[in-house]
Amino acid sequence: MTQAIAYLGFNGNCADAMRFYERALKAKLEVLMSGAESPMAEQMPKEFLHRILHARLVLPGGGMLYAGDCPGGAPYEGIKGVSIALDYPTTAEAEAVFAALADGGQVTMPMQAAFWAKRWGMLIDKFGTPWIVNGELQPF
The missing domain is CATH 3.30.720.110 (Signal recognition particle alu RNA binding heterodimer, srp9/1)
Structure with missing residues (x-):
């Protein structure tokens, strides 16, 4: 079954946002992987290793919400045009x-x-x- 899952982009504060959503939504944060924890850590600039590459939040009832920080140095314009x-x-x-x-x-x-x-x-x-x-x- 195909599911549409929102993938939120942040600018260095993804971990804080996902922990906030975990509490607010009574959800379970299953994945919170930083660049340093990823298989790509060796190829990443050191100043971006703390950024979140992928987060997965499981909502009550089984829905999911994904997120990550935008790549370091990339322009970030916020979340637009969607709720x-x-x-x-x-x-x-x-x-x-x-x-x-x-x-x-x-x-x-x-x-x-x-x-x-x-x-x-x-x-x-x-x-x-x-x-x-x-x-x-x-x-x-």
Whole structure:
């Protein structure tokens, strides 16, 4: 079965972001590989060995989120044109995750009722990742 998995790019703070997401999303960080820990360590410039080459976060229910730091010296423009959407079976779960992700970030649409979910909201977290959080999806 093919799955679409978001791969987030960061500029040297991937490890901090993924540890934050592990706590906020009640997930499990299974991989957090730096350049120094990779099979390519010998070929990498020493000043970039601390950067994360690959991270894998497993969400409750089996979904995944991947991430890494952009290559050292490459231009970084942030995360643009996409939001990570999360659906929760209850409004309480959605509200809790929304609050955790919003800590230190910017709420762009407070949690509220919508025709597709009993509660939904949008935010950009302190690492620059845009999120949409839905609680109790409704048929439409």
